Amino acid sequence: xxxKIFNGFMLLLNIGVSALMLLACxxxxxxxxxxxxxxxxxxxxxxxxxGNILFLIYWMLQFKKTVFLPIxxxxxxYFFIGSFFQFRAERPxxxxxxxxxxxxxxxxxxxxxxxxxxSIGNQIVAFIEKTDPSVVCFQEFDVSMKERFMNYPNAxxxxxxxxxQAVQAIFSKFPIIAKGLLxxxxxxxxxxxxxxxxxxxxxxxxxxxxxxxxxxxEAASLExxxxxxxxxxxxxxxxxxxxxxxxxASHKNYSPHKLIVAGDFNTNQFSSVYHTIKGxxxxxxxxxxxxxxxxxxxxxxxxxxxxxxxxxxFEIAYHKSFPLNLSDHFPVLVAYRLD
Numbered sequence: 001x002x003x004k005i006f007n008g009f010m011l012l013l014n015i016g017v018s019a020l021m022l023l024a025c026x027x028x029x030x031x032x033x034x035x036x037x038x039x040x041x042x043x044x045x046x047x048x049x050x051g052n053i054l055f056l057i058y059w060m061l062q063f064k065k066t067v068f069l070p071i072x073x074x075x076x077x078y079f080f081i082g083s084f085f086q087f088r089a090e091r092p093x094x095x096x097x098x099x100x101x102x103x104x105x106x107x108x109x110x111x112x113x114x115x116x117x118x119s120i121g122n123q124i125v126a127f128i129e130k131t132d133p134s135v136v137c138f139q140e141f142d143v144s145m146k147e148r149f150m151n152y153p154n155a156x157x158x159x160x161x162x163x164x165q166a167v168q169a170i171f172s173k174f175p176i177i178a179k180g181l182l183x184x185x186x187x188x189x190x191x192x193x194x195x196x197x198x199x200x201x202x203x204x205x206x207x208x209x210x211x212x213x214x215x216x217x218e219a220a221s222l223e224x225x226x227x228x229x230x231x232x233x234x235x236x237x238x239x240x241x242x243x244x245x246x247x248x249a250s251h252k253n254y255s256p257h258k259l260i261v262a263g264d265f266n267t268n269q270f271s272s273v274y275h276t277i278k279g280x281x282x283x284x285x286x287x288x289x290x291x292x293x294x295x296x297x298x299x300x301x302x303x304x305x306x307x308x309x310x311x312x313x314f315e316i317a318y319h320k321s322f323p324l325n326l327s328d329h330f331p332v333l334v335a336y337r338l339d
Contacts, residue, residue: 010058011066017051018073024048025080028275042270046084046301049074082269082286084304090290094317097335099174099198101205102131103262103306105139105329108162114328121145124326131322133333134173135196137207137262141169158192168192168207168263177202182251184244187211191248195257201338204255208248208263210273211240241267245276252279258311260336264329265305274307281309282316284334289319295330308334315339
């Protein structure tokens, strides 16, 4: 009798979690401008996936037909919003590739001592030299470091100093034949783009840094006394992100060249912000990545908020996120072949 009551409670709980999972399938199609709270909900999709997996295991052990409830909700969610985990082994860097791009939010090379390690800046430079990508897209770039990347003869930096905005920078071994800035209203964040001449082809590359959510990965930031302020701040930040995503999507739709969008979106792949920018582009992680693809050092669950999205005309040969303690973000490296 007691077991029957408990299973009834578990079934009700499972119905609730599955219903929320199905609601999450609508997230890519609901604009932040219409329902800001839905974007906040997108941050918790990994927990809903985990919850359904636990229910799946529970009902399997109980030999109950209700096992189909989490199976159906997970299956529908997979086809609508994809997976935050890729069940494949990590690919090695291919010997044949046409170019590679790294995206890295460096947190200003530790300019304001977020870390007690004074060698962070030198370590970042050494890491770039070791991995040797063809192009590097920096977010939160420290302008004083621009002379440290002499292996890259071509560069575009969004500002001459760090006083007014979060600086974006693109360093390239390929010629830059055009460049531009996409300012975001009421924000210190920006996006920049360059047209690169790569093996006789022209590729447009966007380096994006969307509005920060300003959520600190400490339990104190989630305590009851701060939750209301946190919610208000998140709504404002998500609204700004959506406006910024619309600017990028509109601009890239008029690109005369095949394009790649790289950068720090400050939101995950389940949000309408991500899908607005992505459009019909290919996500390098879902194409060839492995594991969780974590790019942000958030201790509660693996967050992927840094992306490289490319035109379907590119073959993605390699994707890797490097779990380094050089910033609150991990650098992401992707290798491409031109068709």
